[in-house]
Ligand SMILES: Cc1cc2nc3c(=O)[nH]c(=O)nc-3n(C[C@H](O)[C@H](O)[C@H](O)COP(=O)(O)OP(=O)(O)OC[C@H]3O[C@@H](n4cnc5c(N)ncnc54)[C@H](O)[C@@H]3O)c2cc1C
């Protein structure tokens with residue numbers, strides 16, 4: 001779901017980045033956030049709510065609301081809407097609160 | 102601990118202008134911005150700005166950032182920028198804590214601070230409002246205009262203020278269908294030029310409507326809306342359904358004020374300014390000496406006002422710590438006049454009735 005043509009903007013999508021989402025291989029582009037790359041590949045559900053296990057997607061996309069927390073390279077509670085995609089990243093849906101250290 | 106003369110928290114239009122103004126006066130300025138880039142909300146705004154010429158009306162938001170950064174570059178010997186860094190605390194003893202990236206934590210002390218953290222988007226209460234696909238208008242803008250990704254195929258826009266209207270237009274520019282725009286108010290809140298442009302493109306604007314519920318399993322598949330009476334109560338039997346994969350919520354912003362509250366600045370809830378805002382004097386100094394605030398964090402307005410407030414707060418903060426220039430009065434009066442002019446219309450009147458309640 002990438003924008004192909006735009007009257008004002010040009011999007012530099014030069015370098016492809018490979019990463020995995022729950023084990024599945026996905027391609028994104030350099031400069032994108034994790035959430036943007038996932039969304040472009042059709043992944044909208046980024047996690048589950050803590051108690052009622054309702055699906056969670058992003059909401060604010062600027063790091064204010066914590067709706068987009070995921071486990072990235074084994075680190076829990078990463079705000080994927082403001083974290084840039086990197087080659088080989090392992091992105092996973094997080095179960096529960098996530099353990100830090 | 103890092104020492105700073107003037108610390109500016111937030112590198113949006115208000116923060117950048119505060120930096121320009123203070124650096125021009127001779128103060129050494131440190132800007133801390135949580136994003137990797139400066140410009141705040143401007144970086145995703147592809148439309149021509151409204152406002153007045155001095156604040157770059159009819160220039161695109163994305164280009165205004167460039168103009169401000171070039172201006173700031175003139176004083177580069179006085180300016181240091183720390184991007185990708187979030188200020189996470191402001192304590193009573195004056196210590197300020199910040200986090201570079203995710204794990205590099207450090208302390209700062211500063212002679213004066215300008216808090217210019219902006220605002221964040223409000224949500225709306227209705228059943229299933231947490232389903233993926235229901236996104237803030239700013240989020241949709243960021244996804245499209247910064248990353249070039251479409252939020253979905255069919256969008257229902259909630260809120261017919263300027264942001265709702267502009268983002269609807271930008272969705273169509275990106276090739277996304279907007280099925281309707283709705284607003285609980287009986288009148289369109291945004292400028293009529295934007296509204297008529299959108300109507301001409303065939304998108305209905307439904308006033309006196311609200312969201313009844315969202316329907317979907319893993320993400321939104323359908324939206325149900327209904328009419329409201331003059332007390333904003335839903336009227337039964339007026340429901341309409343839309344098959345949409347995105348609902349975009351554009352019901353306003355509220356000041357991002359946690360740091361000011363944490364520091365102990367006196368705050369007040371002022372509906373006209375969209376939330377809790379700091380009490381301040383005419384120099385934009387809060388009730389705590391040498392802590393200044395500017396931009397949307399002092400009341401949600403527009404980038405034009407945020408810029409001038411930034412210039413004014415930066416000028417006064419610099420003067421307060423010993424950089425009072427000979428032309429101080431002249432510069433200050435100019436900014437005050439610009440703000441008065443910006444607030445001369447009907448919306449400005451509403452804002453002024455809010456400001457009256459916080460200036461001490
Ligand atoms: C869709 C849309 C259209 C708009 N159109 C117009 C228009 O046509 N004309 C107009 O005049 N205005 C317009 N506006 C309004 C305008 O964008 C805002 O009023 C303006 O950006 C406010 O500036 P600011 O500097 O106060 O805040 P922001 O631009 O929000 O900047 C705040 C900055 O602070 C940073 N920050 C926040 N917290 C921290 C922290 N703890 N540590 C470090 N950094 C932090 C943020 O990352 C951000 O960069 C529009 C807004 C939107 C959303």
Ligand code: FES
Pocket residue numbers: 057058059060061062063064065066067068069079080081082
């Ligand atoms: S979507 Fe709000 S913090 Fe990421």
